[in-house]
Amino acid sequence: MKSRVFLLVIGMISMLSIGLFAVTVVTLGGWVSSPVEQQAMESVVKAFNQRYAGQIELKYQPIPGNYLVKLTSELSAGTAPDIFYLDSSYAQQFIRSGAVYPLDYFVKKYNFPVSDFATSLLQPFEYDGHIYGFPKDFSTLALFYNKDIFDKYNVPYPTNNWTWQDLLSAAEKLNHPQDGIYALSLSPNALDRVMPFIFQNGGEVVNSQMQPELNTPQAIQAIQFYFDLHNKYHVAIQPSDVGAGWNGDAFGRGKVAMIMEGPWAYSFLKETYPQINFGMTVMPMEKTRATMIYTVCYAMSRSTPDKDAAWKAMEFLLTDGMKIFTEKLGVIPTRFSIQKSENVFENPADKVFVEQVGYGHAWFIPTSNGNSSKLLDNINSELYNIWQNKVTVEQAVDYITQNWNNWASQQ
Amino acid sequence: MKKIREWFAGYLFILPIIIVVGVFVIYPIFASIYYSFTNYNPLRQMEYKNTFNLQDQLEQYLLIFSMKDLNTKDLLSQFDPADFIQTQLGIKLDKDQRAIIEKYFDSKRLMEDFVNLKTNKRMSGSQFMSEYMSKYKGMFSGYTPTWVGLKNFYQMMNDPLFWKTLWNSIFFSIIVTPIQTFIALLLAVAANQKIKGIKFFKLSFYIPSITSSAAISMLFMLLYAKPGIINRFLGFIGIPPVDWLSNTSTALPAVMAMNIWTTAGYFMIVFLAGLQNIPKDLIEASELDGATGWTRFWKIIIPLVKPQISYVVTLGLIGTLQVFDQIYFLIQNQQNYTTAMYIYVNAFNYNQMGYASAIAVFFLALIMALTLIQRKVIKEESYF
Numbered sequence: 001m002k003s004r005v006f007l008l009v010i011g012m013i014s015m016l017s018i019g020l021f022a023v024t025v026v027t028l029g030g031w032v033s034s035p036v037e038q039q040a041m042e043s044v045v046k047a048f049n050q051r052y053a054g055q056i057e058l059k060y061q062p063i064p065g066n067y068l069v070k071l072t073s074e075l076s077a078g079t080a081p082d083i084f085y086l087d088s089s090y091a092q093q094f095i096r097s098g099a100v101y102p103l104d105y106f107v108k109k110y111n112f113p114v115s116d117f118a119t120s121l122l123q124p125f126e127y128d129g130h131i132y133g134f135p136k137d138f139s140t141l142a143l144f145y146n147k148d149i150f151d152k153y154n155v156p157y158p159t160n161n162w163t164w165q166d167l168l169s170a171a172e173k174l175n176h177p178q179d180g181i182y183a184l185s186l187s188p189n190a191l192d193r194v195m196p197f198i199f200q201n202g203g204e205v206v207n208s209q210m211q212p213e214l215n216t217p218q219a220i221q222a223i224q225f226y227f228d229l230h231n232k233y234h235v236a237i238q239p240s241d242v243g244a245g246w247n248g249d250a251f252g253r254g255k256v257a258m259i260m261e262g263p264w265a266y267s268f269l270k271e272t273y274p275q276i277n278f279g280m281t282v283m284p285m286e287k288t289r290a291t292m293i294y295t296v297c298y299a300m301s302r303s304t305p306d307k308d309a310a311w312k313a314m315e316f317l318l319t320d321g322m323k324i325f326t327e328k329l330g331v332i333p334t335r336f337s338i339q340k341s342e343n344v345f346e347n348p349a350d351k352v353f354v355e356q357v358g359y360g361h362a363w364f365i366p367t368s369n370g371n372s373s374k375l376l377d378n379i380n381s382e383l384y385n386i387w388q389n390k391v392t393v394e395q396a397v398d399y400i401t402q403n404w405n406n407w408a409s410q411q
Numbered sequence: 412m413k414k415i416r417e418w419f420a421g422y423l424f425i426l427p428i429i430i431v432v433g434v435f436v437i438y439p440i441f442a443s444i445y446y447s448f449t450n451y452n453p454l455r456q457m458e459y460k461n462t463f464n465l466q467d468q469l470e471q472y473l474l475i476f477s478m479k480d481l482n483t484k485d486l487l488s489q490f491d492p493a494d495f496i497q498t499q500l501g502i503k504l505d506k507d508q509r510a511i512i513e514k515y516f517d518s519k520r521l522m523e524d525f526v527n528l529k530t531n532k533r534m535s536g537s538q539f540m541s542e543y544m545s546k547y548k549g550m551f552s553g554y555t556p557t558w559v560g561l562k563n564f565y566q567m568m569n570d571p572l573f574w575k576t577l578w579n580s581i582f583f584s585i586i587v588t589p590i591q592t593f594i595a596l597l598l599a600v601a602a603n604q605k606i607k608g609i610k611f612f613k614l615s616f617y618i619p620s621i622t623s624s625a626a627i628s629m630l631f632m633l634l635y636a637k638p639g640i641i642n643r644f645l646g647f648i649g650i651p652p653v654d655w656l657s658n659t660s661t662a663l664p665a666v667m668a669m670n671i672w673t674t675a676g677y678f679m680i681v682f683l684a685g686l687q688n689i690p691k692d693l694i695e696a697s698e699l700d701g702a703t704g705w706t707r708f709w710k711i712i713i714p715l716v717k718p719q720i721s722y723v724v725t726l727g728l729i730g731t732l733q734v735f736d737q738i739y740f741l742i743q744n745q746q747n748y749t750t751a752m753y754i755y756v757n758a759f760n761y762n763q764m765g766y767a768s769a770i771a772v773f774f775l776a777l778i779m780a781l782t783l784i785q786r787k788v789i790k791e792e793s794y795f
Binding site: 068069072073076077093094097101102104105108109128189243302305307374378384390 | 452453454455456457458460461462467470471472474476497498499501502503572636637638639654656657658659743744745746756759760761762763
């Protein structure tokens with residue numbers, strides 16, 4: 001009996017002492033788009049925990065399923081991870097709601113090198129003179145082409161100087177629906193895929209007062225060219241026409257000669273369709289060059305109890321963590337210093353994406369209150385009407401312009 | 412005494428389900444009705460509840476790296492209470508609140524406490540406001556969604572997408588319910604025959620209704636794809652392939668067909684029960700009189716299963732009006748959304764909880780009205 005009591009006391013003391021030596025726990029959440037990505041993040045977290053053992057423990061808790069919906073519920077309940085991802089297209093929504101913590105103090109206190117990031121990558125995460133997140137990696141769009149299909153129909157490969165006309169002429173020679181080969185697979189209802197063409201033609205989507213500028217001849221010409229590839233010249237299809245889920249899948253099945261996608265497609269093709277012999281080049285140009293920049297940031301939750309510890313974790317994620325993550329996953333680091341050290345300008349997987357950053361436009365639509373989800377859903381739905389030939393480009397642009405402020409104004 | 416004990420025991424037994432239904436069904440209904448008159452933004456729920464160390468927050472706002480040699484006067488000139496509360500503490504303020512803060516917030520005392528190291532404690536936003544507001548503390552005790560009255564309902568009336576989705580729901584319901592009822596009855600009559608292997612057919616008719624809608628949706632996504640099997644079969648009779656789920660004209664009918672296939676089996680069971688109630692001698696008498704199966708079906712069976720028909724139609728209407736999961740999986744274009752999907756999108760994708768609640772309240776009223784009308788109409792012919 002005495003020994004039992006003794007054991008119980010020892011047990012309780014050891015339990016209590018675990019509590020005494022408790023480390024600060026910081027949780028990191030985000031989405032996971034592939035098992036490779038999950039493993040890459042886990043090695044980053046492991047490295048951090050080794051460095052800060054006994055002081056801070058970083059726990060990796062990715063959020064499965066519909067990220068946007070889950071993150072919103074968790075932030076509303078105060079149970080969100082301390083550090084989470086925010087995509088540039090909807091970051092403002094969260095920043096304006098007050099759920100994201102401003103990082104200026106930590107930047108000053110720990111002398112964080114903000115200038116090591118391109119300003120175009122920081123823009124979507126700034127508001128009212130404060131910075132709310134730092135981009136972890138970025139992608140741009142490039143033109144992928146199937147070398148075997150080009151060889152089959154004796155068409156010279158795309159060059160760095162391709163214009164819209166070059167794209168169209170090549171497409172017309174490559175398009176053989178009777179053989180089951182189409183020239184292009186395009187996204188039929190995505191504003192961000194039409195936007196590069198608008199910029200390439202010297203047009204704008206919104207002006208400095210955040211009002212739409214789609215009703216200009218430059219923008220209309222660009223939108224017309226994009227949808228004419230499907231409606232008029234019949235050289236472009238949408239992925240579901242060949243039973244594929246997205247452009248990369250259609251390309252991987254060998255059904256299309258060209259797609260315009262980002263570095264995620266590169267890893268996807270190498271992993272899932274290694275037999276496809278493809279090349280990549282910069283986006284075609286018209287009056288000027290343009291492409292989209294997609295980026296995601298690490299943001300800090302306002303409900304985080306120990307913000308200093310969370311900052312230390314975030315700083316690690318943006319320095320050594322970024323090195324580990326980008327090397328393992330083949331995505332492009334956002335810091336100039338790491339780009340240099342990883343030689344991204346020589347790496348064939350990264351080169352074509354990084355060299356377009358100079359003329360890339362960050363993927364987000366500025367609105368006066370930060371919300372753009374409803375606006376984008378409505379625009380994309382109307383774009384699909386153009387694809388289905390239910391409305392003309394002018395009609396669609398008029399409709400979008402008239403309803404823009406209505407769709408953009410939410411609480 | 413015994414009676415009270417019996418009551419007590421009875422209520423104790425049903426207490427769990429009362430709690431569950433109360434918390435997850437009854438309370439949300441009333442909460443939705445309340446929120447439909449506000450512009451509730453769920454992301455602001457934690458505004459006044461988030462805790463922080465006041466000294467840390469002041470240091471960070473004023474960019475102070477050392478607590479030595481601080482001058483209250485200098486700090487006071489740099490300190491804007493409304494800006495501090497909004498930017499640093501993340502509590503959004505409207506014009507009236509800002510004006511009241513300008514007047515009644517005791518910045519001087521806050522700066523004095525800060526310099527004298529009295530602010531090194533953890534507190535929530537509401538506690539902070541209660542501590543340093545000389546008047547109107549109640550205004551800052553928590554996030555209350557702004558009351559906007561009927562604004563959400565006006566927005567709803569003027570929203571073309573709301574009307575489109577409402578029409579989609581009604582269209583879905585009006586077409587699917589009669590077809591699914593009729594097919595369920597046919598299946599029941601077929602499954603009621605005393606032939607060998609009938610159990611296999613009963614089972615295979617019923618299985619779709621108990622299979623997960625996610626699994627069935629994935630299956631149909633492949634069937635309906637442009638290079639899918641359905642297009643192959645249609646090709647044999649000369650119809651060109653159609654992208655059933657992407658094409659906005661065919662997406663909803665495709666989902667409707669899938670819905671009929673999944674739910675007919677469920678209602679077949681109801682009709683099977685009803686068919687058992689038909690007296691055998693009626694059937695035998697009709698056979699003797701030389702009635703064909705078809706006549707028997709229309710003149711004897713249908714009139715005698717009227718109660719079941721009314722039940723199936725009522726449930727069918729309610730269920731099809733609220734269809735969500737199959738739309739969520741298969742429909743990509745918002746023009747093909749149904750009302751339930753539109754409510755979800757507004758609530759969770761656009762953060763417009765108030766507006767979504769307004770649509771939900773309207774829809775609740777609509778379904779209640781339809782059900783009451785239906786009960787009145789059917790009552791006259793009820794055989795219960």
